[in-house]
Amino acid sequence: MDRRYVYHGSYALLGAAVGLDAFVSAATGGLSLPVGLMALGATAMLLIALYEVLTSDSSEFAVPAYAVFGLILAALLAFLGAVLQVAEYVA
Numbered sequence: 001m002d003r004r005y006v007y008h009g010s011y012a013l014l015g016a017a018v019g020l021d022a023f024v025s026a027a028t029g030g031l032s033l034p035v036g037l038m039a040l041g042a043t044a045m046l047l048i049a050l051y052e053v054l055t056s057d058s059s060e061f062a063v064p065a066y067a068v069f070g071l072i073l074a075a076l077l078a079f080l081g082a083v084l085q086v087a088e089y090v091a
Helices: 003-029 033-055 065-090
Strands: none
Touching: 003 033, 003 065
16 A cells, blocks of 8 residues: 555545534534634645645655554544544534
């Protein structure tokens, strides 16, 4: 498996988790400047991940395996937290 795709996919998942958190925060407490900035940052993370996947070359990818593993762990924990927040909002 190409580590580049795993890295950028995890980065996108982290952006999606932040975006989901911003959406839930806006839905429950209203849109504010911090929530709007969080949503903007999440959108930027998703777009950057997509851009990097489409334009980067595998031979130029130089992120060590431990950093990829750390990003995977961070993305999974952030996404789990966002899903739990949605579950709390729905319930």
